[in-house]
Amino acid sequence: MMPPVETAAPVELTFAKAREAQKQWAATPLRQRLVCISRVRRLLAERCTSLAPTAGARLSETLIAQILPLADACRFLERNATRVLASRALGRRGRPLWLGGVHSQIVREPFGVVLIIAPANYPLFLPGVQTVQALVAGNAVLLKPGMGGEAAARALRQIFRAAGVDESLVAVLPSDAAVAREALGL
Numbered sequence: 001m002m003p004p005v006e007t008a009a010p011v012e013l014t015f016a017k018a019r020e021a022q023k024q025w026a027a028t029p030l031r032q033r034l035v036c037i038s039r040v041r042r043l044l045a046e047r048c049t050s051l052a053p054t055a056g057a058r059l060s061e062t063l064i065a066q067i068l069p070l071a072d073a074c075r076f077l078e079r080n081a082t083r084v085l086a087s088r089a090l091g092r093r094g095r096p097l098w099l100g101g102v103h104s105q106i107v108r109e110p111f112g113v114v115l116i117i118a119p120a121n122y123p124l125f126l127p128g129v130q131t132v133q134a135l136v137a138g139n140a141v142l143l144k145p146g147m148g149g150e151a152a153a154r155a156l157r158q159i160f161r162a163a164g165v166d167e168s169l170v171a172v173l174p175s176d177a178a179v180a181r182e183a184l185g186l
Contacts, residue, residue, distance in 0.1 A: 011182045017168040018113045018169065025139075025169055030082060030136070034136065036160075037135065047155075054155040065122065090105065112139060112140070113141070115142045116144065120146030121146070123152035127152075127153065135170070140171075141169065143172050143173065144173040144175065144179055145173075145175045156170075
């Protein structure tokens with residue numbers, strides 16, 4: 001059975017739970033976070049026939065347009081996240097002379113809690129890729145599905161949970177636009 005949409009808990013409480021879980025998740029080594037994403041990819045393949053109806057499309061269409069590209073996004077991050085998220089020094093090329101002795105570095109740090117306001121089309125692929133990216137970077141996710149995307153959002157959440165992602169790290173909000181406005185105010 002899939003967990004219900006967090007309608008009983010106000011958005012503020014859901015945000016607070018996600019914030020607490022995110023602190024621990026951000027401290028989790030990237031390799032461990034990627035192990036969870038690898039499990040997500042495998043679960044997408046294992047559960048593809050049960051995912052298709054949640055997206056409101058035929059199995060073949062959902063596989064080609066949503067599940068396979070989402071699994072591919074997982075694989076891309078498994079292979080490249082270490083490089084993409086690595087700190088790197090900025091070169092001196094193009095700098096004014098008066099900044100000659102300055103050393104700059106880009107450091108990737110998690111934002112904290114990321115709000116994903118999903119569209120109604122591609123209810124598995126679009127919010128799924130954004131959720132995977134946010135989790136790999138060490139963030140928690142509040143996912144507000146598009147109209148009619150609640151079942152797909154709950155199915156995604158269940159997959160993340162089954163892959164070992166803390167249940168507070170991926171929360172599904174109701175699809176009502178007022179909920180998005182409330183979440184944006186946090």
